[in-house]
Amino acid sequence: MPRTARVPRELAFLPFLGSRAVADGLLTRDMLRGAAWRRLLPDVYVLAAGYRPEDHRMWCEAVALTLPPGAAFCGLSAAYLWGVDLLDRQTPVSVALPSGVRRRRHPRIRYGYPRLAPGDHDHLAGLPVTTPARTAYDLGRQASMTESVVAVDALLARRLVRVNQLTEYAAARRRWPGVDRFRRALAFADPLSGSPMETRLRLTLVRGGLPAPVLQFEIHDGQGRFVGRVDFAYPRWRIAIEYEGDHHRERSQFRRDVARLNALRAQGWLVLRFTADDVVRQPARLLALVSQAIQERRQTAPPGTN
Structure with missing residues (x-):
């Protein structure tokens, strides 16, 4: 198809059957063999400009x-x-x-x-x-x-x-x-899971022998005002666990995270933050850090909260 030729509207966006397009008079066989079209499967084509191999x-x-x-x-x-x-x-x-x-x-x-x-x-x-x-x-x-x-x-x-x-x-x-x-x-399974990586983190904890954490836990201050929501929590020990995805690297998100982290610390919460590398490549280290935090909090917790 010449570069200046008009693309039929019916074929501009979605894959189509080449034989149907020819039968309907929208294209010819010679046109289909041109650079304007991409063959995906036998008799199935898409506009080359709209071809996305990972779509x-x-x-x-x-x-x-x-x-x-x-x-x-x-x-x-x-x-x-x-x-x-x-x-x-x-x-x-x-x-x-x-x-x-x-x-x-x-x-x-x-x-x-x-x-x-x-x-x-x-x-x-x-x-x-x-x-x-x-x-x-x-x-x-x-x-x-x-x-x-x-x-x-x-x-x-x-x-x-x-x-x-x-x-x-x-x-x-x-x-x-x-x-x-x-x-x-x-x-x-838990419908409160925020992402596939959060599910993997939770399974690492539970299958590693640690207590099941509370998902999407809301933290309030002494006056009942909302401070923040954390991915996972052990409320009796005031331990919060967060999964840090790539979006947390954005400057605006990073600033919000810092302010939120400081607010949680002011309420006596210990916040552990983990990345995909921790979950996928270093699960033993992740478990050791959480286990250590629980043990430390158990030793300092008021009577009756262990």
């Missing part, structure tokens, strides 16, 4: 054009479409296919054949997708307990589903493979 939704839109009836996006792709982004940069699109349907392998697509009941899939913005409950159930049966809880926490935090719904969902499928893993993940 998971673009790939979902492209794959949707090839899906047979009864297929649905599932797993991490379903979670993403519901607004829960747990993806790595190169995560392939996850698709549940009906039994008997076969598709050629593609590096950007992961096909599977899970059994989907009629109530297990829905349509979201025109795309077939597993329901939040089914998505949580699938992701909650992963081999990694941590990643299972991270996924369930994230779906609960978005209020896409509730704990009691997932409990009932599992009970109705008690003979399904992996249901015990899902129940274990659900036992650790």
